[in-house]
Amino acid sequence: MVKVKHAKPESFYKVYERKLTTKKVTHYCPGCGHGVAHKLIAEIIDELGIQDRVIFLSPVGCSVFAYYYFDVGNVQCSHGMAPAVGTGIARTLENSIVISYQGDGDLAGIGMSAIIHAANRGENMAVFFINNAIYGMTGGQMAPTTLLGQKTLTTPMGRSTNRDGNPIGMCELINSLTAPVFIERVSLANPARVIKARRAFKKALFNQVERKGFSFVEVLSPCPVNWKMSPLESRKWIINKLEPVFPVQNFRDIEEKPERYERVEMSDEELLNLFKIEKEMEIKPKTKKISDQHIKIAGFGGQGVMSAGVLLANCAIMEGLNSTWLPSYGPEMRGGTANASVIISENIIGSPVVDNPNVLIAMNAPSLDTFEDQVSPGGFIIVNSSLINRKVKREDVEVLYVPASEIAKDLGLITTANIVVLGVYMVKSRVLDTETLKQVIPISIKKKHLTEVNLKALQAGIDIFKEEAGAHI
Amino acid sequence: MKKQLFKGNDAVVCGALLGGATHFFGYPITPASEIAHAAALYFTRAGRVFLQSESEVNAINMIYGAASAGARVMTASSGPGISLMAEGLSYLAGAELPCVVVDVQRAGPGLGNIWPEQGDYNMVVKGGGHGNYKNIVFAPNSVQEMCDFTYRAFEIADKYRMTVFILSDAYIGQMMEPVELPEKVSKTERKPWALYADRESRHNLITSIFMNTKLMGEHNWKLQEKYKEAEKILEFEELETEDAEVLFVAFGICSRICQTALYELRSSGIRAGLLRPKTLFPFPKQKLNELGERVSKIIVVELSNGQMADDVELSVRSRIPVLRYNWMGGEVPSTGEIVKRVKNDI
Ligand SMILES: Cc1ncc(C[n+]2csc(CCOP(=O)(O)OP(=O)(O)O)c2C)c(N)n1
Ligand code: SF4
DSSP states (O other), rough: OOOOOOOOOOTTTTSSSOOOOSSSSSOTTTTTHHHHHHHHHHHHHHHHHHHHHHHHHOOSSSSGGGGGTSSSEEOOOOOOOOOHHHHHHTTTTTEEEEEEEEHIIIIIIIIIHHHHHHHHHTTTTEEEEEOOOOOOOSSSBOOOTBBOOOTTTTTOOOOOOHHHHOOOHHHHTTTTSSSSSEEEEEOOOHHHHHHHHHHHHHHHHHHHTTTTTEEEEEEEEHHHHTTOOOHHHHHHHIIIHHHHOOOEEEEEOSSSOOOOOOOOOOOHHHHHHHHHOOOOOOOOOSSSOHHHHHEEEEEEETSSSSHHHHHHHHHHTTTTTTEEEEEEHHHHHHHHHEEEEEEESSSSSOOOOOOOOEEEEESSSHHHHHHHGSHHHHHHOEEEEETTOOOOOSSSSSEEEOHHHHHHTTTOOOGGGGHHHHHHHHHHHOSSSSHHHHHHHHOOOOSSHHHHHHHHHHHHHHHHHHHHHHHHO | OOEEEEHHHHHHHHHHTTTTEEEEEOOOTTTTTHHHHHHHHHHTTOOEEEESSSSSSHHHHHHHHHHHHTTTEEEEEEEHHHTTTTHHHHHHHHHHHHHEEEEEEEEEEETTSSSSOTTTTTHHHHHHHSOOOOEEEEOOOOOHHHHHHHHHHHHHHHTTTOOEEEEEHHHHOOOHEEEOSSSSSOOOOOTSSSSOOTTTTTTTTEEEOOOSHHHHHHHHHHHHHHHHHHGGGEEEEEEEETSSEEEEEHHHHHHHHHHHHHHHHTTTTEEEEEEEEEEHHHEEHHHHHHHHHHHHHEEESSSSHHHHHHHHHHHTTTTOOEEEEEEEOOOOOOOHHHHHHHHHHH
16 A cells, blocks of 8 residues: 655755745746656655765756755756766765656757666666656747647647657667666656656666666656646646557566676775886986987888887987977878887977988888988988888988898798887987897887897897998998 | 886876876767777776766766766867867856866867867867856976876866866877876865765755856856966966067977977077966966067967967057967978078068
8 A cells, every 4th residue: 555645755855945036936837747756756765765865966947946855965967968967976976876857858859868878878877757748948849759749839830750750759769778777657647647656766766775777767747838738637638648659668677686897996006006117117327419310200000110119219218318209190090101200309309290300211112202302401211122112312311221121021020120120220320229229129019929029120120230231321 | 217108198197097087088089089098998997987978068967977976087088079068168167066178189170180289279268168167278288298287187176176178289199208107196085065975965066057147146256256266376488588589479289399499599599488378277468468578579379370379469468569370270380480480570
């Protein structure tokens, strides 16, 4: 037997202090369903003893001021976004009972993406969806749930399928997702229906106490004012018109508790260690004077031009120099060519952009074509002669032709061509010590089993410079 | 070793976690996506919360929720995403909720492209959404500052209950430089106004609606007072301004280019200086006004149609010539281009 209670629930404020502008008017219209839905929620909050834990989300709509009434934690949300706001809260406060209370414009119109995704993630919240087939607060425009033929301010001739689409069944939509644990449509058209509604409300909220997950209750609710009916007529209209389109039924009620994602917060100590690189590098004191290096390394994606740049920058830092690295990125890379700009200097580096490199490492033909003219006079170019058949046209630059890809292939790993050219660059320029790169490679390389072959490639680069450099310059 | 090589976007995540961030909600967009990638990895590893939202609109509202619940929360995006967040940012301001938003600027308008621009200046510095509100805006020009500003942003956001923006650009976000990480983890305390799902906080209300015009007016005035108070955090950098005849004003990537240009100009006898705002709100109005008395020309170098230049002109009350060197669409000037133009213009 259900006892009918007439006392005011504890979780309602004892007195609703009329806010200034509403001094003379009641917030909800006579015969409105919002009041009934509020009362059910407040009673159940009492029954479950969860008043302190509830965070009630007021939407934009007639129930924007729901927080006038509920003596619980209250957050007023932007139009349609309560499920997103609730996600933020539920993911912060493990102990919270999040109630998202929304109208049909709010939830099924502007907020459609928020509700669907919150449902799909199975967020811990109880959603009460007040379907009154109209926009109440703004004076009676079409809602996504407005019935075909129903006249509203924006469907003065009645809603038509062709122009306005059909009414959306939110329960049916949400029922197509796997995560929600409870989905039911209820009606507030008469006392018997309200008693049934109460059970659904209670289940949705009890699921939150149990942390079972996303629970959704759609409430067919009267808006006599905008339907232009008396409260009594509006209740009949729900039964005769709304319920046939929006069947009142339970769609889902899952008993077992779904597995939940648990997280364990790291301590400060662990957090500080999170970003430490595996092996600490020793920074050598600066010993030599160097001239600024404006390096451009270019090739096609997969040739490791980006990582070659990073290795150089790392070596520079280890040797107590300053360095910046700037990649080409995004669709730029999809065209097949990639390039990295590296600056190495004793001084603080201003612009990280390399417009006129004094070192160009061209790993493929398009790179040489693109950047040859930009090299500053007196600079030098390393050409991967395995893939570039032509000679450099410029006469005011030094050139080294290195069959880097062939050397790398002979070593058994074609992608180490980048390391071969770094070896050549380092001995040629004398800006950085090859010993530094030998230390950096094992630390920086992600695939540890390739350390050996990369070190061999470096040695090959060093050797080839010593053997052939003179002849080719 | 103290310094490590970091990408600007990755450094944001280091700064955030060490700065006490517990929640990241975001939606991918080039050139900011690495922030989401790094957050997905490190926030999760650290037992903090990373969630890929279904849109930027939803992300900013998740932030609204987490901030209501007292969390240190952030997102990162670029122009189109920040545009979508406008309403949410306004709500955050109205409800006085703290958060951190990183904007790695790309070129606009519309879909634009993914190369660097600074055309979000007005949107971010002036507020972006509806109503009389402001954001605190940091403008990093190095990877170190990407980390440091993000680290500090959370405490400042908490203090003023405001959104703190890190207004970066595609180059600062994508580049790598050595970084020294903060050595202490910053923490938030229980906020007396926030909701904690307990008895003590039950009476708190997070809202931005005041139907009564008088109350709404008072709320607005209270916010303005707070923004005035926030002007205390003003930060800028001066380079060779003491004897400067030509003053560059630039932030972000442009300030780096001006820095190089400045010394090139000096080596050919032109006394150039640089004023670099590190905060864009608050803006170094007073400083500019002072410098305006001493220098003969101001050159504002921006990757936009001159959005900051308007503020510079206001600050010097148009007493001296303010030249605008503008690039848009992802075009970034070379140092040489700027040097040549300055020589031509003076
Ligand atoms: C972004 C935005 N767009 C439009 C509005 C105006 N608006 C306020 S309430 C509302 C409709 C609410 O209708 P519904 O969700 O059905 O709730 P009801 O008023 O019927 O309870 C609209 C369009 C707004 N506040 N914000
Ligand atoms: S307009 Fe409709 S929904 Fe709004 S308070 Fe009145 S009856 Fe209720």
